[in-house]
Amino acid sequence: MANTGSVGRLVKALLQHIEQDGQPGEQLPTTRSLVERYAASPVTVQKALRELTTRGVIETRPGQGTFIAALPTPPRAARFEWQTLVLGERPDTLDAFGTLFAPPRPDVLPLGSGYLDATLQPLTALAGAMSRAARRPGAWDRLPAEGHEGLRTWFAAQLGPGFHTRDVLIVPGGQAALSTALRALTRSGQAVVVESPTHLGALAALRAAGLRAVPVPTDAGGLDPDRLHAALETSGARVVLYQPLHANPTGTTLARERHAAVLQVLARHQAYLVEDDAARDLTLEGAPTPPLALHDDAGHVLYIRSLTKSVAPGLRVAALVARGPVSARLRALRTADELFVPGPMQETALEWVSSPAREAHQTRLRTHLRSRRDALLAALATHLPAARVTRVPRGGLFAWLELPEGSDDVQLARAALDAGVQVNPGAAWFPAEAPGPFVRLSYAAANETTLQAGVQRLAEVWTLGQ
Numbered sequence: 174m175a176n177t178g179s180v181g182r183l184v185k186a187l188l189q190h191i192e193q194d195g196q197p198g199e200q201l202p203t204t205r206s207l208v209e210r211y212a213a214s215p216v217t218v219q220k221a222l223r224e225l226t227t228r229g230v231i232e233t234r235p236g237q238g239t240f241i242a243a244l245p246t247p248p249r250a251a252r253f254e255w256q257t258l259v260l261g262e263r264p265d266t267l268d269a270f271g272t273l274f275a276p277p278r279p280d281v282l283p284l285g286s287g288y289l290d291a292t293l294q295p296l297t298a299l300a301g302a303m304s305r306a307a308r309r310p311g312a313w314d315r316l317p318a319e320g321h322e323g324l325r326t327w328f329a330a331q332l333g334p335g336f337h338t339r340d341v342l343i344v345p346g347g348q349a350a351l352s353t354a355l356r357a358l359t360r361s362g363q364a365v366v367v368e369s370p371t372h373l374g375a376l377a378a379l380r381a382a383g384l385r386a387v388p389v390p391t392d393a394g395g396l397d398p399d400r401l402h403a404a405l406e407t408s409g410a411r412v413v414l415y416q417p418l419h420a421n422p423t424g425t426t427l428a429r430e431r432h433a434a435v436l437q438v439l440a441r442h443q444a445y446l447v448e449d450d451a452a453r454d455l456t457l458e459g460a461p462t463p464p465l466a467l468h469d470d471a472g473h474v475l476y477i478r479s480l481t482k483s484v485a486p487g488l489r490v491a492a493l494v495a496r497g498p499v500s501a502r503l504r505a506l507r508t509a510d511e512l513f514v515p516g517p518m519q520e521t522a523l524e525w526v527s528s529p530a531r532e533a534h535q536t537r538l539r540t541h542l543r544s545r546r547d548a549l550l551a552a553l554a555t556h557l558p559a560a561r562v563t564r565v566p567r568g569g570l571f572a573w574l575e576l577p578e579g580s581d582d583v584q585l586a587r588a589a590l591d592a593g594v595q596v597n598p599g600a601a602w603f604p605a606e607a608p609g610p611f612v613r614l615s616y617a618a619a620n621e622t623t624l625q626a627g628v629q630r631l632a633e634v635w636t637l638g639q
């Protein structure tokens with residue numbers, strides 16, 4: 174009878190042979206040959222083969238013999254386990270941001286999208302602009318990190334008197350501008366004052382840079398200068414992130430009479446303010462208030478204007494405007510990130526902003542968005558009278574809906590998605606605890622009929638949850 178010692182020795186010898194000379198799928202010698210080769214009894218050989226089969230090293234194919242098993246593949250999760258250890262704690266905001274920015278699923282009613290749907294994008298004009306752009310001399314060449322001169326001049330002129338081509342840096346969209354500005358102005362661990370709630374992408378950029386958000390609630394007139402002063406004083410922050418015009422998600426605009434006071438607070442604290450002017454071309458009623466940057470003559474305001482929101486998400490061109498020593502730092506960071514924005518994209522943007530089609534697009538866009546906004550508000554009043562739109566948006570793409578106390582926005586959004594309608598639960602838009610349950614609804618990517626159907630479905634889901 175074979176003893177365990179001899180079986181163990183044979184297992185070891187066979188393993189050594191397989192590891193050194195064997196190939197997956199190769200046939201092992203017969204039991205008789207193994208008996209001879211290893212001077213072991215047939216029982217010992219059979220026990221050793223059984224042990225190797227149990228370990229998954231070999232496999233028996235009935236009627237054919239014994240073969241070296243295919244290389245065992247560790248389960249997917251196990252293969253990547255080391256990454257979990259290296260990456261450490263997961264930043265929740267980055268998760269929420271990833272979900273938010275995934276393109277809407279084709280099978281749901283998209284009431285959670287932050288970009289215009291294809292029907293509102295000037296696709297024919299953009300295709301023409303791009304084909305002309307691609308043929309322009311130098312379009313495919315190296316460009317300076319600060320961007321195409323003509324495009325920079327256009328952005329400077331849009332901002333107003335006192336701004337020059339040299340103040341403008343072309344970046345691939347507003348999100349990149351936010352990231353670059355934050356990295357230029359701060360060091361990891363520092364505090365940054367933000368309006369609360371605020372654009373989730375701004376919070377994601379902030380967290381990605383290792384910064385702490387100091388929330389300041391806004392009121393009907395936007396940022397209250399006294400609250401801003403208190404937040405800067407108590408936190409020691411020297412940077413503020415803010416959207417003075419049609420803020421995402423609340424739709425709030427900084428009251429004209431507060432502009433000077435906000436600039437005074439910045440001067441008093443020697444602080445920077447990053448003005449994200451994402452919604453300037455999405456003004457639905459009247460003329461937009463002038464940018465805060467326009468009356469800043471000491472370089473406190475870094476100004477961002479992007480083309481994606483009002484034209485198409487793929488026209489990833491924005492301006493980051495700054496004056497003073499910070500400009501060189503911004504430029505250096507952009508160079509380190511990607512050298513320059515591709516020439517064909519910048520040329521396309523320049524073609525677009527210089528084309529007469531732009532004016533016609535703006536007029537059409539305004540009409541459609543106004544009609545969609547009104548349809549959304551009407552549907553909410555009819556189907557969800559218990560909820561309240563905190564401020565009627567006079568621009569931008571969103572309605573910020575306050576749900577009745579005790580509602581669970583995250584749960585509601587999940588149930589709504591199951592019912593085929595996508596909305597954004599509000600909790601993630603607050604850098605600290607939310608003062609109540611909110612949902613962000615968008616009229617960017619859904620027409621009037623879809624908005625109506627979406628709200629109706631949302632109301633049914635909400636009623637079921639009560």
Ligand SMILES: Cc1ncc(COP(=O)(O)O)c(C=O)c1O
Pocket residue numbers: 287345346347348349372374416421449451479480481482486491
């Ligand atoms: C307020 C605000 N800022 C910046 C961005 C980023 O825009 P983009 O990078 O497409 O220009 C967005 C997009 O959702 C936004 O809503």
